[in-house]
Amino acid sequence: MIEKSATEMAAALQSGELSSVDLTNAHLARIDEVDEKVKAFLHIDRDGALKQAEAVDARRKAGEKLSPLAGVPLALKDVMVQKGIPTTCGSKMLEGWRPPYDSTVVARLKAAGVIILGKTNMDEFAMGSSTENSAYFPTHNPWDLTRIPGGSGGGSSAALAAFEAPLAIGTDTGGSIRQPAAVTGTVGVKPTYGGVSRYGLVAFSSSLDQAGPCARTVLDAAYLHEVIGGYDPLDSTSINAPLPQLVTAAKNASVKGMKIGVIKELQGDGYQAGVLKLFNESLEELAKLGADIVEVSCPHFEYALAAYYLIAPSECSSNLARFDAMRYGIRTGEGSAEEVMNATRELGFGKEVKRRIILGTYALSSGYYDAYYGSAQKVRTLISRDFEQAFEKADVLVSPTAPTTAFKIGEKANDPIAMYLNDIATIPTNLAGVCGISIPSGLAQEDGLPAGFQIMAGAMKDDRLYQVGAALEAALLSKWGAPILSKAPKLGAK
Amino acid sequence: MSKISRADVANLARLARIDMSEDELEHLSSELSVILDAVARVQEVAGEDVPPTSHPLPMTNVFRADENRASLTPEEALSGAPAKEEQRFKVPKILGEE
Numbered sequence: 001m002i003e004k005s006a007t008e009m010a011a012a013l014q015s016g017e018l019s020s021v022d023l024t025n026a027h028l029a030r031i032d033e034v035d036e037k038v039k040a041f042l043h044i045d046r047d048g049a050l051k052q053a054e055a056v057d058a059r060r061k062a063g064e065k066l067s068p069l070a071g072v073p074l075a076l077k078d079v080m081v082q083k084g085i086p087t088t089c090g091s092k093m094l095e096g097w098r099p100p101y102d103s104t105v106v107a108r109l110k111a112a113g114v115i116i117l118g119k120t121n122m123d124e125f126a127m128g129s130s131t132e133n134s135a136y137f138p139t140h141n142p143w144d145l146t147r148i149p150g151g152s153g154g155g156s157s158a159a160l161a162a163f164e165a166p167l168a169i170g171t172d173t174g175g176s177i178r179q180p181a182a183v184t185g186t187v188g189v190k191p192t193y194g195g196v197s198r199y200g201l202v203a204f205s206s207s208l209d210q211a212g213p214c215a216r217t218v219l220d221a222a223y224l225h226e227v228i229g230g231y232d233p234l235d236s237t238s239i240n241a242p243l244p245q246l247v248t249a250a251k252n253a254s255v256k257g258m259k260i261g262v263i264k265e266l267q268g269d270g271y272q273a274g275v276l277k278l279f280n281e282s283l284e285e286l287a288k289l290g291a292d293i294v295e296v297s298c299p300h301f302e303y304a305l306a307a308y309y310l311i312a313p314s315e316c317s318s319n320l321a322r323f324d325a326m327r328y329g330i331r332t333g334e335g336s337a338e339e340v341m342n343a344t345r346e347l348g349f350g351k352e353v354k355r356r357i358i359l360g361t362y363a364l365s366s367g368y369y370d371a372y373y374g375s376a377q378k379v380r381t382l383i384s385r386d387f388e389q390a391f392e393k394a395d396v397l398v399s400p401t402a403p404t405t406a407f408k409i410g411e412k413a414n415d416p417i418a419m420y421l422n423d424i425a426t427i428p429t430n431l432a433g434v435c436g437i438s439i440p441s442g443l444a445q446e447d448g449l450p451a452g453f454q455i456m457a458g459a460m461k462d463d464r465l466y467q468v469g470a471a472l473e474a475a476l477l478s479k480w481g482a483p484i485l486s487k488a489p490k491l492g493a494k
Numbered sequence: 495m496s497k498i499s500r501a502d503v504a505n506l507a508r509l510a511r512i513d514m515s516e517d518e519l520e521h522l523s524s525e526l527s528v529i530l531d532a533v534a535r536v537q538e539v540a541g542e543d544v545p546p547t548s549h550p551l552p553m554t555n556v557f558r559a560d561e562n563r564a565s566l567t568p569e570e571a572l573s574g575a576p577a578k579e580e581q582r583f584k585v586p587k588i589l590g591e592e
Contacts, residue, residue: 100570193550207549236556237549306533317510324511326585328574337586338511346513354512358503358522359529361510375536377546382539384547416525417532433550459550 002026003485006072006166006220013060013071020053020060020071024115027073031117031164034491039139040149040159042078043086044118049073056113068247069223070113075165077156078119079126080211081200082106089202090122090134090152093329093348103200104232105169105211112227117165120155124350125320126176126204128152129422130412133352138409141184143449143488147406150180150422156214157184162491167224168214173205174308175402175426177212178438182401182452185440185484187221187469188214190426192459193433194239196225197232205315206237208308208430216485218439218470222250225462244463253470256290260468261394265301266425272404274444275451279400282441282453285475286468296393298386301428303379308427309420310363310376316353317360323348355416384432391458396468399425401438401452425454434458437465439473440484450484498526 001009001023012018028046035041056071076082079089081099083106088094102110109116123133131139131154139154141147142162149158156168157180170177172190181188189212196211203209213224225246232238262283267276287293325331325344333343349357363372390397402422412419429436438452453472457464477483503523507514514522568581577584 097574100566100573233558237551237553239551300539303536303539306535309529309533310536321511325576327583329576331576335586336590337588340586341511342513345511349512354514354518355522355525355529357510357512358506359526361506362498362502362526362530365506365509371537372530372533374546375540376533377548378540378544379536380547381544384550416529431550 002030002163004166005217006069006215007217007223009072009166010068020056020115021050023071024049024053024073024117027117027165030492034162035164037140037145037491038142038158038162038164039137040075040120040155040162040164041118042088042090042121042136042155045085045116048085049115049117052110052115056115059113067112067227069167069227071115072167073115073117073165074109074167074169075118075120075156075159076106076116076169077153077171078122079171079202080105080169081202082116082119085119087119087202089126090124090136091348091350091353092135093323095330097328101200104197104234105228106200108228114167114227120153120159120168122155123152124353125202125316126152126171126173127316127352127356129175129179129419131155132409132413133350135350140409141406142491143184143406146408147449148183148409150183150406152176153180153214157181157186157188160184160186160214160216161485161488166216167220169211169228170214171201171209171211172430173208173312174430175423177214178426178436178452178454179402179422181214181438183406183450185450185488186214186216187218187437187439188212189221189225189437189465190429190435191225191229191462192239192435194237195243195435195460195462196229197235197238199232199234203319205312206319207315208312210430216483218466218473219247219250221437222246222466239460241460244460246463246466249463250466250470253467253474255286255468255471258291258396258468259394260286260291260293261296261390261397262293263301263390263397263399264295264297265299266399270403270421270424271400272444272446274446275400275404278441278444278451279453282472282476283398285479286472289471289475294394296390296397298390298428300379300382300386304383304428304431305420305424307376307379307383307431308423310372311380311431313356313360314363314373315360317357317364320353320357380431383428387428387432387434387458396464397456399454401425401454405444405447405449405451429456435462435465437469439469440476442476442484443487498523498530
């Protein structure tokens with residue numbers, strides 16, 4: 001049962017064939033069996049999960065009408081606060097902290113009866129592309145345990161690929177949902193900026209951060225997106241408009257007559273040959289389904305990475321000022337408040353976080369502000385204009401999600417620039433606030449590892465991601481004969 | 495080639511309130527120089543006439559009704575504090591000797 005989709009699990013729960021307690025226990029047993037190897041979870045809330053499951057079973061038994069995903073388990077990225085449950089953001093800074101409130105995403109999951117199994121590992125404060133920057137331990141890719149599961153949401157993607165949970169929550173500032181999905185053979189969606197509340201999401205870069213659904217199928221992601229998405233008065237950047245019909249879009253999978261724009265600048269140099277081959281094969285599938293494939297140019301995308309690595313560190317240098325050793329988190333050192341603060345931040349932050357805080361402090365400092373942060377903001381305008389022009393020519397835009405398959409743990413750890421290149425195809429979406437999805441495109445010929453196909457749509461056009469994504473997913477499934485994860489190593493076999 | 499000296503990094507670390515060892519300062523100054531060279535490309539395309547974008551949504555001020563609503567209790571708000579006293583955060587000395 002744990003290898004089924006969330007939608008299938010939900011159907012079995014609704015028909016009474018299965019109880020949520022049994023389903024939750026099956027996932028907890030799977031976690032016991034494989035998480036020693038995968039290391040997807042930082043914290044497992046066994047008792048809390050079973051209590052939630054019992055409550056859902058009781059409500060169902062009483063004949064209550066429940067939300068479609070009621071009783072289905074989920075893994076929560078550790079950047080999202082959950083009342084009373086340790087929330088570390090993968091940092092020593094917050095070791096032992098238990099938040100006094102629920103984020104809006106968690107409140108909505110609880111209201112929908114979704115069972116939260118625990119908190120997943122991540123790069124510290126979501127800064128990274130490999131989950132190696134976790135202050136606790138790296139997470140291992142279920143396809144090959146010597147490789148990274150992507151990042152920053154590598155715990156969530158690995159949990160899905162290892163069948164430890166059928167659903168997960170991620171957050172995507174420059175690709176942290178989509179790139180982990182690509183390298184683990186799973187599905188990940190970065191919603192339109194403002195489409196899912198940021199209330200209770202520990203901020204990294206507020207103008208870019210966006211929480212979203214992670215799953216093994218497009219339809220599952222659509223159901224989860226509908227649970228967590230929509231207007232929230234507690235987030236002043238939440239869009240006050242109804243969500244598009246995402247589940248309906250996923251069920252009406254069709255691309256007939258749609259214009260699909262291939263972004264010229266997001267391929268070629270730096271992209272692995274096998275990843276590009278799979279990308280082109282997916283395009284052929286879409287063409288066979290009746291889509292009109294056109295080429296579009298986004299000339300300023302080549303500056304996106306540079307702009308991102310100024311804007312995100314600048315915002316992070318400001319956001320992470322809250323970790324001051326006074327109100328929550330660890331405290332160390334002697335002397336004045338300033339001395340304690342300096343010592344605590346030295347001890348509590350890891351290498352990459354410090355690197356970005358210092359870079360951001362530099363980019364925002366007087367004398368350099370215009371040249372760095374100011375110029376990056378202008379590039380952001382140019383990238384948004386590129387998107388606007390491209391969306392005049394195409395209904396959705398596509399590219400490979402990440403330039404390569406999963407690399408070895410440790411391979412890029414000492415080369416920040418090489419690490420940053422992982423996000424080259426995902427960052428433009430965040431800068432412009434539009435939406436994107438990654439779905440598996442197959443296994444690369446060089447290494448037999450999964451790659452991702454990215455679909456992007458305009459702001460509040462998230463339904464198109466699901467419509468096109470589900471159509472491609474169905475075409476590839478019939479070509480492969482079985483879901484991609486059925487080809488992953490069976491971790492449980494001892 | 496941008497050149498960020500060790501003294502520059504030390505000053506930035508002081509502004510960012512992070513103690514750093516000599517090794518860390520040395521390492522970061524060479525790393526930051528490389529990263530800044532890579533990101534300085536943004537200056538190539540950003541013309542005078544291009545307005546900056548600070549945020550993807552065209553929003554100005556967002557207000558809510560000025561009404562009381564539920565909030566954390568003092569105990570909840572203080573639950574994660576490293577030190578507390580009489581419903582307050584207890585902090586080390588902030589002001590220097592006069």
